[in-house]
Amino acid sequence: MNSRVVIEQQRLRGASQSGFLQRVGIVYLDADEYRVFAPPHATGEALGWVDHFTVHQPDKESFHSEIVSEGALAVLAIKLAKEELEKTKADSSTRRTANRKVKLRGFLNDLSRLGICGPGDDPDEQLNVVISYKYLLINIKALSRGIVSSDVYEQLEAVPSEIETIYDVYNSKPHLDAVLVDLETDLEEPTPVGHTPSRTSLIEPKLIEELKKVESTEFDTTKLTGYSEEINSSFYHGNVVACLLLMRTVLNHVPPIFGYKSFAEVTANSGKSLRENLEFLESGLRKLADLYAHQPIRKTEQYPTKGQVEPFRAHIEVLLHEVLGKLK
Numbered sequence: 226m227n228s229r230v231v232i233e234q235q236r237l238r239g240a241s242q243s244g245f246l247q248r249v250g251i252v253y254l255d256a257d258e259y260r261v262f263a264p265p266h267a268t269g270e271a272l273g274w275v276d277h278f279t280v281h282q283p284d285k286e287s288f289h290s291e292i293v294s295e296g297a298l299a300v301l302a303i304k305l306a307k308e309e310l311e312k313t314k315a316d317s318s319t320r321r322t323a324n325r326k327v328k329l330r331g332f333l334n335d336l337s338r339l340g341i342c343g344p345g346d347d348p349d350e351q352l353n354v355v356i357s358y359k360y361l362l363i364n365i366k367a368l369s370r371g372i373v374s375s376d377v378y379e380q381l382e383a384v385p386s387e388i389e390t391i392y393d394v395y396n397s398k399p400h401l402d403a404v405l406v407d408l409e410t411d412l413e414e415p416t417p418v419g420h421t422p423s424r425t426s427l428i429e430p431k432l433i434e435e436l437k438k439v440e441s442t443e444f445d446t447t448k449l450t451g452y453s454e455e456i457n458s459s460f461y462h463g464n465v466v467a468c469l470l471l472m473r474t475v476l477n478h479v480p481p482i483f484g485y486k487s488f489a490e491v492t493a494n495s496g497k498s499l500r501e502n503l504e505f506l507e508s509g510l511r512k513l514a515d516l517y518a519h520q521p522i523r524k525t526e527q528y529p530t531k532g533q534v535e536p537f538r539a540h541i542e543v544l545l546h547e548v549l550g551k552l553k
Contacts, residue, residue: 229253230309235317237274240265249278250309252302258283259294259302272310278303322372326412329368333409336361341398344391351391359388362401365408373411380404383430427460427468427538428453432545439552444482446552452478453545465529466517472534472541473514476506479544482551502543510537 232250240247246262249271253259260281267274280299284290294302339357342350362384369381381404385397433453436446452475459468476488483491488511492503513533 227255228305230305232309232313235271235310235313237263237267237269237271239268246279250306252305254298254302259299260291261302261306272307272314275303275307278306325368325372329365330412332361332364332368333405336365341394342391355388355391355394358394358398362386362388362397369408373408377404377407377411379426381408426457427534428457428542428545432542435549436545439549441552444552449475449478460531460534463531465531465534468534469510469514469517472537473511476511479548482548499547502540505540506537506544
């Protein structure tokens with residue numbers, strides 16, 4: 226059987242009148258025409274409405290009329306329409322990715338040609354460098370999302386982006402330069418579809434930066450942000466025990482911010498949803514850290530893996546977000 230599919234709408238906007246179906250496309254099976262429709266109220270990608278598709282055929286006995294088609298050929302028409310929608314979507318995504326890569330390479334080339342002036346140079350020249358660098362960094366970060374591996378993008382996100390003076394450029398650019406080698410490698414050898422590399426940080430770097438910027442008259446976050454950065458460094462290098470012990474240190478460090486002496490008190494006096502998250506840290510993380518800190522050597526041992534730390538990722542970030550809220 227010969228077949229041909231013509232897609233008329235990839236995205237649905239809803240019918241102007243409630244009783245009107247939206248025609249997604251036409252499927253030709255040999256000499257017969259099958260019209261594939263989505264419901265009147267359907268909006269968004271047509272692919273999301275496949276289960277609600279219906280099929281009509283021209284009524285050969287009445288001009289400009291249709292009849293509902295059911296049975297095996299109607300099912301086949303919907304299947305072929307779905308496959309064509311998936312193919313069209315994939316082709317469109319491939320084109321968008323290719324275009325973004327071209328633009329990203331252009332910004333990387335512009336970055337390589339950017340001249341960095343000194344603090345004693347003309348103020349207008351310094352301002353031009355600051356504006357140019359900030360513009361390039363914003364675009365490099367934005368275009369990299371989704372086309373480089375998650376670990377490379379996470380490193381890129383951690384590059385300081387608060388650029389107001391030439392000294393901010395001096396601080397940010399070495400971080401960016403360190404990531405560019407991996408970024409350019411990813412552009413040449415993209416991560417296979419479906420492969421998601423593990424994250425390199427346990428605590429979101431942006432959250433740490435926000436904690437650094439907090440101006441509190443009561444508490445200094447220097448140690449807290451230092452612990453957080455060491456947690457990420459330990460996690461990245463696979464130093465799992467150090468990671469656990471540092472996370473336990475954070476639990477012991479923050480209670481005064483909440484007005485208590487111990488983390489158990491913080492947990493007990495929190496609202497229900499927050500308490501459930503904090504209890505997971507108090508009863509799970511703390512006990513696991515204590516186990517590795519105090520357990521004597523045995524005949525047979527195994528070193529812990531990152532998998533034992535990762536379940537606490539969301540909960541430690543919830544805690545630090547609460548700390549951030551209290552300090553603000």
